[in-house]
Amino acid sequence: MNRDDFPILETGIIYFDNGATTMKPKCVVDKVVEYYTEYTSNAHRGDYDTSLRVDKEYESVRTKVKNLINAARDEEIVFTKGTTESLNTIVFGYMQKILKKNDEVLISKSEHASNVLPWMILKEKIGIEVKYVDLDENYAVTVENVKRAITDKTKVISLAHVTNVIGDIRDIVEIGKIAKENNILFVVDAAQSIGHVKIDVQKANIDFLGFSAHKMLGPTGIGVLYGKYELLNETDTLEYGGGMNAFFESDCSYELKEVPWKFEAGTQNIAGVIGMGRAIDYILKIGLDKIHEHELELKKYAVSELKKVPNIKIYNENTDSGIIAFNIDKVFSQDTAIFLNRFNICVRSGNHCAKILKDEIGITNTCRASFYVYNTKEEVDKLIEALKRQDEVYDNIV
């Protein structure tokens, strides 16, 4: 799909590491370059044409994001440097204030570090409990298991919408409903789902959500924190400085700006915001349903072809996203990845920052192939051909 829009693909690279970051279409790069070459200025600060243009472009992206995730209002969209900053702001700007000792936060063992470590640190700071939803036989989180894990101490459920190793899609609408019924806050890490599947924060009753633009064809260093307006109002910013204050005086009185601007301290990643806006346009033009369908078709094809290759173990055959975790029997994942690199095929090896998933799948390392719009069956065929030559894995080891 749309391969011509991605100049980098002309190099012949077979890029299957979309879970880590995605390629950028030319229109996104052009949009960023346009800002730097035609109207570089700061935002919210100027009285001249280029600065006004920056303000307009910058704020228009808030509306685009609002529409993408169906937030109730523009002010619920905060620009951050990515999922990690968003989740940290949620945990240390809000949860730290309202949670108490022994309150339980429910996560899973397949979460990414950025949805685990902040909670562990909060446990250290104020004594919350971190609990894990049991994974089912496909290493997925089911609604049933979420229900079962809830106790009268559960105050927060914080889950990835799609996980980055197993790629299971959590039923966030159902989980959101259960959270609401039980008066539990619902936090969603949308890093792997944004730009892949539809998200409706109102329908799923999501209280907070975070994502990164670079995993949805946008620039690095920019992302979004979504929060319900009244919750963001109660959330502290983790940074103070220019652009986010209404006034301050020598007697130490001060007032911060309103939500969302109180979170955007200092000069923002303007080029990033503008580039992210273009990426959203691009994705919506293709259509999220079509993107998801394409990924699923590639995954199904890849799984059926991989099964014909001897000695391949697939860990997540039955999940509905474009992510495949696999190993060649008795070959360390990194050795496989380095071997595939000889064929110009990029897959990621390791634990993919999901370091406690090993408790569940019994193995610390996998190779991960993750697909996106521009990947093709022909590329999958090349992966299969390379894996069929697994006897040669160590031929070029030195």
Add this chain to the structure above:
Amino acid sequence: MDEKLKRDIILEHYQNPFHKGLSDNPEYITVNSRNASCVDNINVSVLIDDGVIIDARFDGDACAICTSATSVMAKTLIGKTLDEAKVIVENFENMINEKEYDSSVLEELNVYDTVYRQPNRKTCALLPFRAIRDIMNKNENK
């Protein structure tokens, strides 16, 4: 050294590592070593007596280069004095980092003399040597 011979030695040490499995003797000094990309993860364990490396063992989960390098290192260091071991470690690190080194002290470790060509493998080969450095430091401060 012939490329094929090098590869065979490396694969032999990967598939049948020397002294894999730790001892429960508390006299051993054991350290864990991981690389930043969080893939290789090894424990290296050494018994030192009167300035001599009596035994070296390891366990863990690591790629072919890291596992085999740990294995070859263990085999090479047993019986060496700490001073000799230091010279070996330094020369091995220099070899991997493309600095001048003395191949005559490296014995079988010379099979890694072209690893520098693969930047993504350098940390794998160096990992056990970082561990042995830690162990020697710990031993000095004992």
